[in-house]
Amino acid sequence: MLILSNAPSASTPAxxxxxxxxxxxxxxxxxxxxxxxxxxxxxxxxxTAAEIFHLLTQFQPDLVFNLCEGLDGxxxxxxxxxxxxxxxxxxxxxxxxxxxxxxRNKNLAKKILVASGxxxxxxxxxxxxxxxxxxxxxxxxxxxxxxxxxxxxxxDDAVVRDFPSLCRNCRRLLEQYPRDGVLVEKFITGxxxxxxxLPVGRDVRALPPSEIDFSEFRSGxxxxxxxxxxxxxxxxxxxxxxxxxxxxxxxxxxxxLQDMAISVHQALGADSYGRVxxxxxxxxxxxxxxxxxxxxxxxxxxxxxxxxxxxxxYPDFIQIVIQAALARQRNVGPC
Numbered sequence: 001m002l003i004l005s006n007a008p009s010a011s012t013p014a015x016x017x018x019x020x021x022x023x024x025x026x027x028x029x030x031x032x033x034x035x036x037x038x039x040x041x042x043x044x045x046x047x048t049a050a051e052i053f054h055l056l057t058q059f060q061p062d063l064v065f066n067l068c069e070g071l072d073g074x075x076x077x078x079x080x081x082x083x084x085x086x087x088x089x090x091x092x093x094x095x096x097x098x099x100x101x102x103x104r105n106k107n108l109a110k111k112i113l114v115a116s117g118x119x120x121x122x123x124x125x126x127x128x129x130x131x132x133x134x135x136x137x138x139x140x141x142x143x144x145x146x147x148x149x150x151x152x153x154x155x156d157d158a159v160v161r162d163f164p165s166l167c168r169n170c171r172r173l174l175e176q177y178p179r180d181g182v183l184v185e186k187f188i189t190g191x192x193x194x195x196x197x198l199p200v201g202r203d204v205r206a207l208p209p210s211e212i213d214f215s216e217f218r219s220g221x222x223x224x225x226x227x228x229x230x231x232x233x234x235x236x237x238x239x240x241x242x243x244x245x246x247x248x249x250x251x252x253x254x255x256x257l258q259d260m261a262i263s264v265h266q267a268l269g270a271d272s273y274g275r276v277x278x279x280x281x282x283x284x285x286x287x288x289x290x291x292x293x294x295x296x297x298x299x300x301x302x303x304x305x306x307x308x309x310x311x312x313x314y315p316d317f318i319q320i321v322i323q324a325a326l327a328r329q330r331n332v333g334p335c
Contacts, residue, residue: 007045009073025298095293143169147180188279195261196306199324206258211247
């Protein structure tokens with residue numbers, strides 16, 4: 001078995017390198033779990049597609065545990081890695097290329113959610129700085145990259161309440177992510193939850209929901225899980241936005257969150273483990289923020305907390321994901 005991951009890129013800004021380098025913790029945790037299951041995996045961190053072709057030819061693995069989140073710092077290549085594995089007829093863990101690509105493109109993913117009857121905050125998509133406040137959207141709004149995950153590009157001032165601030169944030173993100181555009185989205189004031197999803201054969205199981213605990217968050221600040229809150233361990237925002245799993249909620253709300261998470265998974269054609277992020281307003285209305293296929297599964301991450309809440313050990317999780325990958329039937333390989 002081969003554990004495949006992305007090597008940190010020399011071109012990635014220092015702050016963003018924190019999240020990019022976190023895959024090392026995942027690799028080590030997966031390798032340890034595999035050894036506990038009686039396997040002795042090879043590990044490889046790659047930067048280019050050519051390296052992947054070379055490794056597959058060299059090792060000829062019976063299964064690849066795919067932890068690649070992109071190539072050379074570009075998250076757009078996450079789906080391409082899965083496509084390479086498909087094209088070479090290699091079985092692998094994690095989601096298929098289409099689901100990975102759809103989930104990354106938040107503008108397209110939200111259109112699919114709306115068409116599927118799944119609530120998501122109203123939004124507008126821009127490839128240039130807007131000339132006016134988006135029609136039918138009222139402040140406060142949140143501005144975020146249209147095609148990134150891990151809270152990349154979401155800074156402490158991501159929520160805006162006037163047009164100059166909206167333009168400032170759009171301009172900044174378009175300069176940083178010029179190819180992918182920005183989302184300007186209605187900011188839902190309320191609680192934030194996530195639901196981890198675990199493959200069960202050709203089906204999926206929703207694990208106990210997690211909630212971000214904003215109780216110690218600084219007074220008057222918008223309750224957002226920014227990049228610093230998610231990754232910078234010595235920052236106040238990180239210390240004041242812990243996740244709690246299982247969330248202290250009613251069985252009725254838990255069931256609604258879990259059912260909707262499964263609906264999102266199905267709508268985007270996912271076929272392995274994932275995580276759905278929600279906001280819930282003061283009237284208990286649910287809004288899907290995004291779907292994260294192949295989320296961070298390092299020890300201490302939200303997904304691992306959900307496994308513990310469900311009574312599953314880390315080796316249990318690894319074995320389930322491997323079994324799902326081996327059972328999956330795909331039309332792959334040479335014609």
